[in-house]
Amino acid sequence: MSPPQLTPEIRSFTSVEDAARCLEAVGYLSSPEIATAVFLADRMGKPILVEGPAGVGKTELAKALAQALDRTFLRLQCYEGLDEAKALYEWEYAKQLLYTQLLKDKIGELTQGTSTLAEAADRLASGDAVFFSERFLLPRPILQAQLSDTPALLLVDEIDKADPEFEAFLLEVLSDNAVTVPELGTIRAKHIPRVILTSNNARELSDALKRRCLHLHIDFPDRERELRIVRARLPDVPQVLAEQVVEAVAAIRALDLKKAPSISETLDWAQSLTLLNAEALSADVVAATLNLVLKYEGDIEKARANLPTIAQA
Secondary structure: OOOOOOOOOOOOOHHHHHHHHHHOOOOOOOOOHHHHHHHHHHHOOOOEEEEEEOOOOOOHHHHHHHHOOEEEEEEEOOOOOOOOOHEEEEEEEHHHHHHHHHHHHHHHHOOOOOOHHHHHHHHOOHHHHHHHOHEEEEHHHHHHHHHHOOEEEEEEEEEHHOOHHHHHHHHHHHHHOOOEEEOOOEEEEOOEEEEEEEEEEOOOOHHHHHHHEEEEEOOOOOOHHHHHHHHHHHHOHHHHHHHHHHHHHHHEEEEEEEOOHHHHHHHHHHHHHHHHHOOOOOHHHHHHHHHHHOOOOHHHHHHOOHHHHHHOO
């Protein structure tokens, strides 16, 4: 007698404070707005649409949430031209062809005695289910989230880069927590996945998508939260230097830039200054390391013109 199948325990947040604590335990320092949104999304079973500029921690939130809820993390990276085959499933045609070659004797036996092509085709059609079964199915992230034996979290990253047609397809999948494979029928989720969609606002998303999601906007953190992030991620950085870096980054973000520095660039800058044995920020130190914070030459030139303000922020 086979042992009974154990149902995986599904972790859930008990309160907003519990959500904040669990996220912090896996290294993500949330704001009250973030903790509230993830708590409600978890308890309501609704997707979260997370919008905001690049580099504010949208993707990191999804990874941290998967860890905090002990869910399998699956990521679908969106891009222009993304279609169902890349997001949902494909058939492994090479494997099907290999099996056809290996089973050619059986195929010959199946068609033996037929007198016409139509009769042979009818007999072969009776074996379609063999070649179009889960054995030959190659699931992509959306279907993987439905088929996962353990609870999953699906990140649909940068949905604004995908075409509106793909966005419309995604609505049906998210609403029903099921997908239809013509050869296999409807496949329903073993465990309803948690879903996070991120957007950098490259294009306006449809009202239909927004209605189905809880909305969360993440902006660059305030100085206090960013300092906490630096101290948590880089405990070896001196307190005074960490404070100066956070203040300087805030001054840089206040400039009219093509791309403001992200949190990850704040961390890179603080770590680099520590490796360079810098004890404090000065105009010379800032000038020598601006390329670690800004990625466009025009932005670097604007920052150079404001070196005294940045160094003394």
